[in-house]
Amino acid sequence: MSDSSAAAPRASTGASLRLGSRGAQRALAVALVGLAAVLPLFLDAGSPALDNMVLVATYVTMALGLNVVVGFAGLLDLGYVAFFAIGAHVTATVGSSFWANAGGGKGIALFVGEPTAGMPGIHFNFLIIAVLAALAATAAGVLIGIPTLRLRGAYVGIVTLAFGEIIGQIAYNGREISLFGGSLTAGPNGITPIDPIQLPFLRPFGPLDLRPWYWAALTLVALMLFVSFRLRDSRMGRAWIALRDDEEAAASAGVPIAHTKLHAYGVGAALGGLTGAFLASYLRTVNPTQFTFSFSIFILAMVVIGGMGSIWGVVLGAILVSEINNYLLPSVINDLPGKVGLDFDMSAIASGIYGFLLIAVVLLRPEGLLPASSSPRVRARARAGAGS
Numbered sequence: 001m002s003d004s005s006a007a008a009p010r011a012s013t014g015a016s017l018r019l020g021s022r023g024a025q026r027a028l029a030v031a032l033v034g035l036a037a038v039l040p041l042f043l044d045a046g047s048p049a050l051d052n053m054v055l056v057a058t059y060v061t062m063a064l065g066l067n068v069v070v071g072f073a074g075l076l077d078l079g080y081v082a083f084f085a086i087g088a089h090v091t092a093t094v095g096s097s098f099w100a101n102a103g104g105g106k107g108i109a110l111f112v113g114e115p116t117a118g119m120p121g122i123h124f125n126f127l128i129i130a131v132l133a134a135l136a137a138t139a140a141g142v143l144i145g146i147p148t149l150r151l152r153g154a155y156v157g158i159v160t161l162a163f164g165e166i167i168g169q170i171a172y173n174g175r176e177i178s179l180f181g182g183s184l185t186a187g188p189n190g191i192t193p194i195d196p197i198q199l200p201f202l203r204p205f206g207p208l209d210l211r212p213w214y215w216a217a218l219t220l221v222a223l224m225l226f227v228s229f230r231l232r233d234s235r236m237g238r239a240w241i242a243l244r245d246d247e248e249a250a251a252s253a254g255v256p257i258a259h260t261k262l263h264a265y266g267v268g269a270a271l272g273g274l275t276g277a278f279l280a281s282y283l284r285t286v287n288p289t290q291f292t293f294s295f296s297i298f299i300l301a302m303v304v305i306g307g308m309g310s311i312w313g314v315v316l317g318a319i320l321v322s323e324i325n326n327y328l329l330p331s332v333i334n335d336l337p338g339k340v341g342l343d344f345d346m347s348a349i350a351s352g353i354y355g356f357l358l359i360a361v362v363l364l365r366p367e368g369l370l371p372a373s374s375s376p377r378v379r380a381r382a383r384a385g386a387g388s
Contacts, residue, residue, distance in 0.1 A: 026229075029222075029225050029229075033218065033221070033222050033225075036057075036218055036221075037215065037218055039053070040053070040210075040211045040214050040215070045208065045209040045210060045211055046207075046208050046209065046210055047210075050210040050211070050214055051210055052322075052323075052326050052327060053214055053217075054210060054213050054214045054217050054282060055322060055326055056318070056319055056322040056323070056326070057214065057217035057218055057220070057221050058217050058220070058275060058278060058279050058282070059299070059302065059318050059321075059322045060221050060224070060314075060315055060318040060319065060322075061217070061220045061221055061223075061224045061271070061274075061275045061278075062080075062084065062271075062272060062275040062276075062279075062299050062318075063299055063302040063303055063306070063314050063315075063317065063318040064221075064224040064225070064228050064271065064311070064314055064315070064318075065080075065083075065224065065268050065269075065270075065271030065272045065274075065275060066080050066268060066272070066299050066300065066302075066303050067228065067303050067308070067309065067311070067314045068228070068231065068240075068264060068267050068268040068271065069264050069265060069268035070300065070303050070304075070308055071244075071303055071307075071308040071309035071310070071314065071372070072231070072232065072237060072240040072241060072244065072264065072309055073240040073243055073244055073260070073261065073264035074240075074243060074244025074245070074308075075148070075156055075261065075264060075265070076153065076154070076156045076157035076160070077156075077157070077160045077265075077268070077296075077300075078157045078158075078160050078161040078164065078293070078296055078297075078300070079144070079160040079161050079162070079163045079164025079165070079167075079293075079296055080160075080164070080268075080272055080296045080299055080300070081164050081167075081168070081291050081292065081293070081295040081296040081299075082140065082144075082163055082164040082166075082167035082168075082291070083137040083140060083141065083268070083269045083272030083273050083276065084272055084273070084275065084276035084279070084290075084291065084295070085167050085168065085171055085276065085290070085291040086133070086136050086137045086140050086167065086273055086276065087133035087134070087136070087137050087272065087273030087274060087275065087276025087277040087280070088133075088276040088277065088279065088280035088286045088290070088291075089171065089185060089191075089280075089286060090129065090132050090133040090136050090273070090277060091129050091133060091194060091276070091277045091280040091281055091286070092191040092194055092280060092286040093122065094122045094123075094124045094128075094129055094132065095122070095123060095124060095126070095129050095194055095195040095280075095281065096121055096122075096123075096191055096192075096193065096194050096195055097119055097120050097121030098121055098122075098182070098186065098191050099121055099122055099180060099181070099182045100120040100121055100182075101120075101180075101181045101182060102120070102121055102122045102180075103120075103122075105120055106120070107119055107120045107121050107122070107123065108121075108122045108123070109123045109124075110123070110124045110125060110128060111124070111125035111127075111128065111198075112124070112125055112195070112198050113198060113204070116195055116196075116198070116204070123195055125198060126195075126197040126198060126199065126277075126281060127199070129277055129281075130274055130277050130278070133273040133274055133276060133277035134270040134271075134273050134274045134277075135270075135273075136273060137269040137270055137272055137273025137274075137276070138266045138267075138269050138270040138273070140167075140269055140273075141265040141266045141267075141268060141269025141270065142262055142265060142266050142269075144159070144160060144163045144265060144269075145261055145262045145264075145265035145266065146262070147159055148160070148261065148265075149257070149258045149261055149262075152247065161293070161296075164291075164293060164296055165293065167291065168288065168291045168292060168293075170184070170185070171185050171288040171291050172185075172187060172188060172288040173187065174186075174187060175187030175188075175189075185288075186286075187288070188287075188288060190285055190286055190287030190288065190289075191285065191286045191287075192284060192285035192286070192287075193284045193285065194280050194281050194283075194284045194285060194286065195281070196281065196284075197212075197213075197216060197278075197281050199216075205281075207284070213282055216278070217278065217282075220274070220275065220278060224271060225311065225315075227271070228311045229311065231267065232311065236260070236263055239255045239256075239260045240260060240263075240264055241309070242255055243255060243257065243260050243261070243264075244309070294350070294351040294354075297351060297354055297355070297358075298321065298325065298351075298354060300358075301317070301321050301354040301357055301358055302314060302317040302318040302320075302321045302322075303317060304317070304358055304361060304362070304368065305317040305320065305321060305357060305358070305361050305368060305369060306318065306320075306368050306369055306370060307367055307368025307369055307370045307371045307372055308367075308368060308372070309372035310368060310370050310371055310372035311372075312370050313368050313369055313370030313371060313372065316369055316370055317368065317369060320369075321354070321357070324353070324357075325350065329346050329347055329350060329353070330346075330347065333346055334346045334347070
């Protein structure tokens with residue numbers, strides 16, 4: 001038997017195994033989302049556990065967005081909170097009574113029902129707000145991507161860190177910037193209340209029944225998973241992986257480096273802005289204290305602990321870190337210092353705890369809890385596919 005005839009069965013077998021693996025991943029995703037969808041039926045509508053589940057699902061979507069930039073493309077982003085801030089402020093601007101003088105004081109409403117439509121300010125339907133938030137964040141992502149085109153490693157992190165701090169300062173001092181008869185932001189006072197989500201054929205989401213919020217957050221998770229898998233297996237995804245593994249080799253293989261980086265920042269920013277819009281609506285407030293460097297580290301810890309570039313790893317990392325933040329720190333070990341004679345609040349050192357977790361994972365399990373496939377053959381195929 002010739003070498004070519006022997007290679008054909010092996011190639012077809014490898015292809016079928018890869019397809020089977022992808023099919024298994026899709027089946028697993030559908031099963032997990034379906035299981036998660038029925039959990040609220042066994043909980044009280046306003047239970048703290050359901051509130052925790054909404055926040056966990058939201059953080060999963062944000063971590064998946066950051067995974068595009070850090071995990072797929074290998075670009076260090078220490079200012080991801082900026083996109084959350086942009087999406088949240090777009091929501092606050094066109095989904096609240098903040099600009100009370102809009103429409104001559106009568107308000108501007110678009111596809112929203114009463115009583116929201118009769119209130120002063122600007123009130124858009126949440127689907128419109130989500131699109132506007134994603135577009136605004138995408139523009140910011142491309143803007144931050146331009147100065148990092150020729151940078152690598154820690155220098156990229158410095159630029160993104162500076163961008164995140166700039167957006168945070170704008171949010172804090174935006175009260176002094178006049179815009180359309182009002183101000184750009186509400187400054188340290190924040191903007192509240194934010195309109196609840198209104199979707200076609202559904203009642204407006206309320207603060208007492210958290211099930212609709214959870215199902216909406218779970219829908220975002222399913223959307224993010226679909227987008228992540230499609231991006232990873234696309235030509236652009238292969239280009240990102242090649243860029244992450246070796247930028248010089250990727251450029252030699254024909255990968256357009258500038259174009260690829262801008263796409264990574266743009267897509268990651270859009271997902272972050274979309275999640276920021278939802279979280280602002282759920283929390284019903286936008287405040288500059290939400291947009292700190294520690295939040296970027298909080299989301300980055302989810303990606304690193306779970307496994308950079310690993311979609312399921314990031315989901316696992318987001319769930320673990322969220323539970324540490326929402327349950328373990330405030331409810332389990334918050335009074336631990338007092339038991340050993342120390343006088344401080346565990347929440348005050350939360351950033352240090354996340355930093356310790358990052359160091360521990362980097363030292364003990366550098367690829368994360370569920371690492372992505374990164375064998376030499378996979379990397380070679382990614383480079384070849386990106387250049388084809």
